[in-house]
Amino acid sequence: MSLPTTLAEGPTILIGYEYRLQIEADTPLFPQGAALAAQLRMQLADETVIADLSSAGGDLVRISDRVLEMRIAPQITAQMSVGSVVLDMVRTDLQLPRHLGFFLEIPVSLPVTRGL
Numbered sequence: 641m642s643l644p645t646t647l648a649e650g651p652t653i654l655i656g657y658e659y660r661l662q663i664e665a666d667t668p669l670f671p672q673g674a675a676l677a678a679q680l681r682m683q684l685a686d687e688t689v690i691a692d693l694s695s696a697g698g699d700l701v702r703i704s705d706r707v708l709e710m711r712i713a714p715q716i717t718a719q720m721s722v723g724s725v726v727l728d729m730v731r732t733d734l735q736l737p738r739h740l741g742f743f744l745e746i747p748v749s750l751p752v753t754r755g756l
Contacts, residue, residue, distance in 0.1 A: 654751040655720055659712040661746070668705035669740050675733035676700045676708070676740075680716070680725050684743075690725060691716045700729070720748045 653659045670676070678700065680690040693699035693710065701709045724747050731738045 650746070652747045652749045653712065653717055653720060653725065654749055655722070656714055656718045656754050657751065658714050659710075659717055661710045662703065663708045663710060663744075665706045665708075665740075665742075669731075670702045670708045671705050672702070673733065674702065674731055676729055677732050678710070678727045678729045680712070680727050682721065682723065682725060684726050690719055693727070717748075722750050723748055 650661055651659070674695070676695040678693040680693065681688065682690065691712065693712070695702065699711050699713075701711065703709055724745050726743060726745050728743045729740045731740060
């Protein structure tokens with residue numbers, strides 16, 4: 641079984657700079673009090689985790705039941721390579737963790753202005 645794919649335009653991660661992305665769902669995936677976790681990897685099959693993101697750590701911030709803001713600190717983007725990163729998200733506050741059913745692939749670029 642394969643999941644349907646939807647392409648959406650969004651900002652590119654610039655190496656060494658903070659990254660923010662608002663994710664809007666069609667259904668209320670981000671209820672008040674939900675605990676969320678995500679892992680960034682260069683490719684889906686990679687064993688190496690670039691970063692663990694969480695709502696507890698302030699990386700995944702609930703805006704509303706349908707909107708979440710993902711924040712990636714500059715020290716994390718500085719570890720990335722040109723190409724892309726992938727992530728998915730899991731709700732961890734339930735008795736059994738629940739995968740939210742979406743995957744993101746975000747392009748990563750080297751900025752012209754760097755090293756500041």
